[in-house]
Amino acid sequence: MKVLVAGGAGFIGSTVASALVDAGHVPVVLDSLVTGRREFTEGRIFYEGDIRDGDLVDRVFAEHGDIAAVVHCAALIVVPDSVADPIGYYDANVVASLEFVRHLVRNGCTRMVFSSSASIYKTAYKPGGDLTVDESSPLDPQSPYARTKAVCEGMFADIATAEPLRILSLRYFNPIGADPQLRTGLQQRHPSHALGKMIQAWESGEPFQITGVDWPTRDGSGVRDYIHVWDLAAAHLAALERFDAILPAGAGSTAINLGTGTGTTVRELVAAFNQVADMPIKVVETEPRPGDVAGAYTQSDRAARLLGWKPQLSIADGIADSLKWVRVRDTRLTS
Numbered sequence: 276m277k278v279l280v281a282g283g284a285g286f287i288g289s290t291v292a293s294a295l296v297d298a299g300h301v302p303v304v305l306d307s308l309v310t311g312r313r314e315f316t317e318g319r320i321f322y323e324g325d326i327r328d329g330d331l332v333d334r335v336f337a338e339h340g341d342i343a344a345v346v347h348c349a350a351l352i353v354v355p356d357s358v359a360d361p362i363g364y365y366d367a368n369v370v371a372s373l374e375f376v377r378h379l380v381r382n383g384c385t386r387m388v389f390s391s392s393a394s395i396y397k398t399a400y401k402p403g404g405d406l407t408v409d410e411s412s413p414l415d416p417q418s419p420y421a422r423t424k425a426v427c428e429g430m431f432a433d434i435a436t437a438e439p440l441r442i443l444s445l446r447y448f449n450p451i452g453a454d455p456q457l458r459t460g461l462q463q464r465h466p467s468h469a470l471g472k473m474i475q476a477w478e479s480g481e482p483f484q485i486t487g488v489d490w491p492t493r494d495g496s497g498v499r500d501y502i503h504v505w506d507l508a509a510a511h512l513a514a515l516e517r518f519d520a521i522l523p524a525g526a527g528s529t530a531i532n533l534g535t536g537t538g539t540t541v542r543e544l545v546a547a548f549n550q551v552a553d554m555p556i557k558v559v560e561t562e563p564r565p566g567d568v569a570g571a572y573t574q575s576d577r578a579a580r581l582l583g584w585k586p587q588l589s590i591a592d593g594i595a596d597s598l599k600w601v602r603v604r605d606t607r608l609t610s
């Protein structure tokens with residue numbers, strides 16, 4: 276199958292493209308390189324440009340009339356930037372996605388897998404400290420970035436009702452790790468999530484801060500649903516290969532959560548890190564920072580049922596691959 280991967284030079288899109296290649300499919304990458312890396316497109320069919328560019332999208336389809344489906348990962352993703360520049364974020368994520376979908380419909384495309392986010396859910400809304408969410412949980416995005424994802428999902432649902440384009444949204448939780456073959460990984464040297472901070476603590480010898488130890492979780496520290504990016508890529512593969520069974524013609528749109536189903540607390544992440552790293556990190560416990568939350572994790576029954584998918588890799592695998600990537604990153608990327 277030939278698959279157009281928009282945003283295929285980014286962290287997740289490039290991993291999806293590798294999984295497609297390994298499974299005998301052909302990715303066609305479309306990416307503006309606004310945050311993606313040219314190095315991640317090496318050896319792949321690559322069109323450099325914006326998803327809004329109708330002439331370019333027409334050319335891609337003219338040159339690859341056998342594109343069977345699209346994976347849409349092209350977006351800006353930095354939450355604080357979206358707070359500082361909401362106009363820029365709505366433009367980059369919502370307006371550009373609308374333009375892209377217009378071009379896809381014009382070119383007769385009928386299948387799209389959309390990178391959505393678990394950040395659209397309302398969290399900690401259940402009584403009794405249950406921090407799980409499923410696809411029917413209420414939405415309550417807390418940042419302009421998260422709202423762009425929720426707006427896109429709503430917009431796509433309307434479009435998929437009226438047009439032959441069917442849209443499957445995959446709501447990702449917290450991707451970690453790298454391609455196990457280290458073809459690609461995170462572009463940034465110092466990602467801002469908890470694992471990124473642990474890696475910094477490991478490099479510098481400074482203690483890692485557990486911010487908040489009185490949350491209503493199994494050990495008091497915050498909980499997230501870390502998932503290996505290679506497992507995410509495998510879920511895309513399953514979504515593409517089962518697309519017509521999940522969303523037959525006329526079925527419109529749907530959403531599936533991609534997480535572990537158990538979540539990982541910060542303390543558990545530290546323990547897994549220290550199992551894998553050559554040198555354990557030191558830890559200090561501090562008060563929560565403004566805006567910190569207990570967190571959430573997914574019930575993943577729908578992914579198991581519809582995609583036949585369960586994560587195969589552990590949190591320790593994700594940490595080990597992140598650390599391996601840190602060691603090779605500077606030889607793979609020129610800046």
Ligand SMILES: NC(=O)c1ccc[n+]([C@@H]2O[C@H](COP(=O)([O-])OP(=O)(O)OC[C@H]3O[C@@H](n4cnc5c(N)ncnc54)[C@H](O)[C@@H]3O)[C@@H](O)[C@H]2O)c1
Nearest residue numbers: 282284285286287306307308309310311325326349350390
């Ligand atoms: N990384 C996460 O934690 C996470 C979590 C949930 C959802 N997501 C979603 O997954 C998708 C991919 O995220 P990522 O982590 O790989 O980010 P990334 O920044 O590594 O990848 C995004 C890619 O899209 C490209 N791009 C952006 N705007 C474009 C445009 N208008 N035209 C063409 N290309 C464009 C960028 O150059 C980049 O290569 C995003 O839609 C994001 O919202 C990410």
